[in-house]
Amino acid sequence: MAAAQLFYEGYDPRWILGRDKGPPVEAKPKPKEEPKKEAPKAPAAPPLVELKVPFCCEGCVEKMTDAFYDLDGFESVRVDADAGKVTISGKVKAEECLKLAKKIVRRSELWPKKKEEKKEGGGDGKGGGEKKDEKKK
Numbered sequence: 001m002a003a004a005q006l007f008y009e010g011y012d013p014r015w016i017l018g019r020d021k022g023p024p025v026e027a028k029p030k031p032k033e034e035p036k037k038e039a040p041k042a043p044a045a046p047p048l049v050e051l052k053v054p055f056c057c058e059g060c061v062e063k064m065t066d067a068f069y070d071l072d073g074f075e076s077v078r079v080d081a082d083a084g085k086v087t088i089s090g091k092v093k094a095e096e097c098l099k100l101a102k103k104i105v106r107r108s109e110l111w112p113k114k115k116e117e118k119k120e121g122g123g124d125g126k127g128g129g130e131k132k133d134e135k136k137k
Helices: 058-067 094-104
Strands: 048-052 074-080 085-091
Touching: 048 094, 058 094, 074 094
Parallel strands: none
Antiparallel strands: 048 085, 074 085
């Protein structure tokens, strides 16, 4: 036996499976996927927590402004002393904010949500759309 038969000396087309069945199959190049163009989204506004706080003095306003800085996810706070409204922005829980606010002003509460649905028919509870100036016969 010759030394050439014992050692591999290069490419031998007989060793490729399926070589006798036809021409070699070439790998098809994958079509390049175009990156999807998404409309640039404006950064979402952080969720807001609104509190109704009856302020008695400027000291309460300053304490309320400083109270929320230690919360995780806190971004900013706005205090409107005339309206009695405190707005906290960021990923904070409303219950945690209310708990901190009650330590400063006990009568603090969550700001009431807007009523989206209004009652139809005047809301007087005396029936619906009857005309009042009809004459009785």
